[in-house]
Amino acid sequence: MTEELLIETRDLTVGFPVGGRLFNKKTLKAVDGISIGIPRGSFFGVVGESGSGKTTLGRALLNAVPITGGHATYHDGEVRYDLSTLSGTELKDYRKRAQLIFQDPYAALSPRMTVRDIIAEPLEVMGLTASREETDARVREIAAKCRLNLEHLRRFPHAFSGGQRQRISIARALVSGPRFVVADESVAALDVSIQADILNLLKNLQSELGLTYMFISHDLSVVAHSCDHVAVMYLGRIVESAPTRKLFAAPRHPYTKALFSAIPSLDPDDRGRAQKLEGEIPSPTNQPPGCKFHTRCPHATDLCKAREPVLQTESGHAVACHRWQELL
Template identity: 80%
Template sequence: MSDDILISADRLTVGYPLGGSILRKSVLKAVNEVSVHIERGSFFGLVGESGSGKTTLGRALLKAAPITGGSATYRDDEVQYDLATLDGAALKDYRKRAQLIFQDPYAALSPRMTVRDIIAEPLEVMGLTASRQETDERVREIAARCRLNLEHLRRFPHAFSGGQRQRISIARALVSGPKFVVADESVAALDVSIQADVLNLLKELQSELGLTFMFISHDLSVVAHTCDHVAVMYLGRLVETAPTRKLFAMPRHPYTRALFSAIPSLDPDDRGTAQKLEGEIPSPLNQPPGCKFHTRCPNAIDRCKSEEPQLKDPGDGHEVACHRWRELLEAVPA
C-alpha cells in the first residue's frame, strides 16, 4: 500500500446472515467486494441512493460493522491495522484514531448531559487524559476550534440550534485526536445556510488538524463543493470513482449520469433534462445477474444481463464498471 494511503479496502464485503433452512441460509450482502483507497488528508465523497450500502461501508471502515470478506487496512505514521481481525487493545487504540459524525444532531446528543460532559466522554472512556484539569483543557481547546463559546459548555443540548448541536457532535468526534473521520450525512438535517457553515468548518478542521474524511451524502452539490475524490455506489458495489472535477465534468456510468441529471438548476428558465430511473433499487437479497443496474438502465444489452462488469481504470484515474461506457460517452453531445 502506498505511503499516501491512510485507509484501504480490497474486495471488502459486509454480509448479514438471515434465517433459512439448515442447508440453505440466506446472506444479505450490504457491501459486496468493494475496493477503495483513501489518501491521507483527502476529503473522499461517497454517493448513491438510499439502500446502496454507503453507511455500511463507512461503518465497516470504522470497525463498527462486521467485515465478512476481503480486507481493509489502516496505516498512519505510528501503526498499521488489519481491520478484519482487529480486536482487544488494538481495537481500543483504533477507536481514538477513527471516529464518526452522526447524521441527526438532535438524536446524537444525550439530553441529560452538559455539552462539557458530552465532549469529554470519549476522553474519559478511552482513558486519554490523566486528570480532570487535562480533560477540561482538551475540551475547551476543541470546543474553540469548533466555534463553541466557553459558556456553551455548561448548557444542555436542548438550548442549541441544529447547527450548534452539530458543532458539538463534531467536537465530540475530534476530541480524541482522530486521523480518519466518517461524516455520515452530517449536514442533511440542517438548513442550507447552516450546511454551508458546517461544511466550511469541516474543511478548516481538515486543513488545521490534517484530517482524512469519508463524506457520505445524497446531495451532489455538497459533494462537488467539498470533496476531492468521489465514489458512486449502487446496490452494495462501486460503479464509478474519480477525482471530483473529472467525475462532474464527464460522468461515464449511466447511473452516475442519471444522478447528476437530477441536480436542480438555479436558472428558472432551465427546464433540465433529468433522466428518470424506472423501478426501484433491487433487494440485496435478490440481486439480478450480470450488471446490477441493468434492470433500470435504458442502455442495457444482453451482455449486461449476464456478465457483471468490473470496476476498471482505463489509464486516466477514472474507474468505471460498465460494458458500454465508451460508446455511450461518444454518443453524448459535445
C-alpha cells in the first residue's frame, strides 16, 4: 500500500536574479531540481548546512517565494493546488491550509500586541470567524492545546520565556486550522530541555489535529527524535533521502556521513574521530561542475568532477553519489 502524499514536487527550482549590470546578471539557484513527496500525517525532516536551501524549499512550498521551475502540488482530499500557479482566491484558501512556525520566538511576535491579539490576527485577516466571541472561543481553544492559559492571553510577549513564546507562535500558526506546517529551525534558539518540550508538543498536536510537518533543522539529534523521514540537502539539491531509522543506521552519501560524525559524543574514546569537511560550501551563483560536493569530498574521482550523479532509490533509500556502493 502506497502512502498518500499531501505535498509532491517534481524538479522544483527556485532561482533569484543577482548582479546589477545588464550583461552581468546571474541566477542564484537556491533550490535546484528537487523531487520529493511528503506523506499525509508525516513528520518530514530536511537537514543540511546553512546555505543548502532548506528554508527556501520550505517557503516555496508555502508559496512565500516564487517557484521558477518544475512543479509542486498540494493534494488534500478533493482539494488540489498547483503551487506554482496559485493566485487570487485559491492562494487565500491555501494560506489557511499551510502555515509557518518561525525560528526565532523573540523576533516573531509583535511587542505591541497582547498574546490574544497575536493568536487572533490570522482569524481576523482571513475572515474565518464571524464575531469577536467566536474569535475569542477559537483563540482559547488553540491556546489550551498549546498549554497557554487565560492569564497568558492578557499579557505581552516580553513577559514570557523563549519556550513560552514559541508556544504562542505555534498557537498562531495553528489557529486557522492548517493541514501542512513548515517548522523552520523552530527549536534552534531554545535550551535543550525546552527543545524536548516543544518537540513533544508538536508531536502531540500532530496526532490530535492531523497535521503534516516539514521540519527544517541543522541538528541531526533533534531530527532523529522527531522525524519519520529525512532528506539531506546540499547546495540546493537532495543528496540523500530515507526513513529516519534507515538513514541513521546506514548513511550512504559522504556528506551525510560527515554530518553524522560531527554529532557530539559522550564517549571519550570517540572524541577527535569526527570527519572534518574541508573548505566552505560553494557559492550558489558559481556552482562546481559534476557532483556539487566533489570540492569537499575526500572520495571524489574524475567521474565525480565531470558528471553529476542522479538520485537513485533502492529499498526506499535514495542517494546521489557515484561511489556510494564502494564506500559502504
